[in-house]
Amino acid sequence: MNASRASTPDLQTVRMALKLASRAPSVHNTQPWHWVFDGAQLQLRSDTDRLLQSADPLGRQLVISCGAVLDHARLAFLSMAWFAEVTRLPDPGLPGLLATLEFRPWFGALNTTATRVRAIHRRHTDRLPMMTPDNWHDVLSAVRELARPHHVAVDEIADSSRPRLAAATAHATALRRYDMEYQTELHWWAGHSDVQEGIPAAALVSDAEAARVDVGRTFPSAPYSTRRDDLEDKARLVVLSTLGDTPAQWLHAGEALSEVLLECTARGLATCALTHITELGASRSVISDLIPHLDFPQVIVRIGIAPEDTESAPTPRPLDEVLEVRSS
Secondary structure, three states, X not given: OXXXXXXXXXHHHHHHHHHHHXXXXXXXXXXXXXXXXXXXXXXXXXXXXXXXXXXXXXXHHHHHHHHHHHHHHHHHHHHXXXXXXXXXXXXXXXXXXXXXXXXXXXXXXXXXXHHXXXXXXXXXXXXOOOEOXXXXXXXXXXXXXXXXXXOEEXXXXXXXHHHHHHHHHHXXXXXXXXXXXXXXXXXXXEEEOOOOOOEEHHHOOOHHHHOOOOXXXXXXXXXXXXXXXXXXXXXXXXXXXXXXXXXXXXXXXXXXXXXXHHHHHHOOOEEEEEOHHHOOHHHXXXXXXXXXXXXXXXXXXXXXXXXXXXXXXXXXXXXXXXXXXXXX
């Protein structure tokens, strides 16, 4: 084995790491990523066939989703004793090439990283009402520190501002109600039961359950049920925002989102990431008015306590669909 190969994980390790990373969250569970491994370098590319043409015509949510899988992959490799040096958007002439990863052996301590890696298996989106999280100030401080290296701000929406955000959510839903292209796209990706993509039927909520969550995305309704029927949503709401609104900053926002979700999961909290409120300019402007600086809102995250486990089975795409192996 030559020196360059000795300093690069083998294909089996790459497959193991990316299989774990594929559990990353993505808009509508589209999983819009494509990996290319040549034996020395790993590339992350966007899969534009999975772009939501109506909801996400600029690809902002697609890139955020790819940022989340990038961070999941970095953590997975670290847990396997490989440090991944990430170069983001390395070639302006190839906008679909989002990142390259080059490796070196890692012999350092994992410290708190290990808890976030373990959380990858448990993290899932919870759309039901939640209870207020314990030790909230500690949680908020921790996720802010994790987002800081990505130049992503994490701001809490004050309780006094919550009705305004809920109104913006309802307004965004109303504007989309008779947009047939949007609704067709939404229904295509929601409610799947027999494929490993899209939002599985088990992850949807009924109208009665959705009515008790004031800030949430409207999906096709699940059959009638009243899970957590004694709860009105008390989840905390945080906004992840960036100084600008470029693909590089979208990618960083996705990486920060990954860190926030995994840290909360490691602490035993439930989460739900929301990007629909930032799809339209009007609702995005409302969020901008609710945070203490002039950043660009990218994602809202609900964080709380789930009184019981509602985890559904993971639905990652088969690895051979997202990983391409090339000869160096």
